[in-house]
Amino acid sequence: MALSEAAIKVQAALKNSGLETPMLPKTSTPEERKVKIEHHMREILTLMSLDLADDSLADTPRRIAKMYVDEIFSGLDYENFPKITVIENKMGVDEMVRVQDISLTSTCEHHLVTIDGFATVAYLPRTKIIGLSKINRIVRFFAQRPQVQERLTQQVLVALQTLLETKDVAVKMDAVHYCVKSRGVMDSTSSTTTTALGGVFKSNPATRAEFLHQVK
Numbered sequence: 001m002a003l004s005e006a007a008i009k010v011q012a013a014l015k016n017s018g019l020e021t022p023m024l025p026k027t028s029t030p031e032e033r034k035v036k037i038e039h040h041m042r043e044i045l046t047l048m049s050l051d052l053a054d055d056s057l058a059d060t061p062r063r064i065a066k067m068y069v070d071e072i073f074s075g076l077d078y079e080n081f082p083k084i085t086v087i088e089n090k091m092g093v094d095e096m097v098r099v100q101d102i103s104l105t106s107t108c109e110h111h112l113v114t115i116d117g118f119a120t121v122a123y124l125p126r127t128k129i130i131g132l133s134k135i136n137r138i139v140r141f142f143a144q145r146p147q148v149q150e151r152l153t154q155q156v157l158v159a160l161q162t163l164l165e166t167k168d169v170a171v172k173m174d175a176v177h178y179c180v181k182s183r184g185v186m187d188s189t190s191s192t193t194t195t196a197l198g199g200v201f202k203s204n205p206a207t208r209a210e211f212l213h214q215v216k
């Protein structure tokens with residue numbers, strides 16, 4: 001399947017800005033990847049002494065392979081980049097557009113456990129306006145990769161700057177990392193905030209404050 005124009009532009013922008021997820025070129029189809037992951041997952045679970053003959057466990061390697069490729073790591077494949085609707089700003093909107101409380105579920109790339117939180121995204125329209133749900137979909141696409149929260153925040157910023165043809169974009173994320181909560185330091189109350197600010201959101205203190213202070 002050919003990549004969409006939006007996917008090609010965003011991929012190039014991330015590469016040029018050094019913010020792309022470290023990825024090798026794909027040499028297999030999604031279906032081939034699932035077969036191989038299922039095989040290796042079977043080995044891992046067996047090594048952990050689980051009896052995969054049990055009817056509850058028998059399908060777990062296949063389920064994990066499907067979940068990795070089609071769901072939680074589907075953002076590693078630009079073929080899954082959302083269909084983007086961008087329209088001309090004929091109505092001359094020049095005030096901040098903000099989408100807040102976007103649900104965010106990702107996976108930490110150091111431990112492969114859940115990152116759970118919310119994102120807020122804002123932009124100042126110039127020549128283009130984007131379909132609102134597409135902002136949520138772009139957050140979701142990049143969240144569906146193994147991630148560090150700082151990179152995820154930056155990737156959403158660069159993708160929107162590219163598609164909206166303006167630097168004036170801001171992204172904030174608040175999330176709980178289960179590698180901090182459910183293992184390791186076992187802190188069940190801390191959360192992490194990251195921001196990525198572009199254009200006037202970075203350079204103009206009033207715009208920056210308007211974004212940051214209205215964000216919960």
Ligand SMILES: Nc1nc2c(ncn2[C@@H]2O[C@H](COP(=O)(O)OP(=O)(O)OP(=O)(O)O)[C@@H](O)[C@H]2O)c(=O)[nH]1
Binds near residue numbers: 184
């Ligand atoms: N900056 C950043 N760090 C993260 C993120 N997700 C997980 N980490 C951290 O990555 C680090 C990996 O550190 P290591 O010392 O190699 O791993 P570890 O031995 O499991 O460390 P502990 O989690 O402290 O038990 C940990 O401090 C994690 O909290 C993230 O999104 N951003």
Ligand SMILES: [Zn+2]
Binds near residue numbers: 109112113179180
């Ligand atoms: Zn982690």
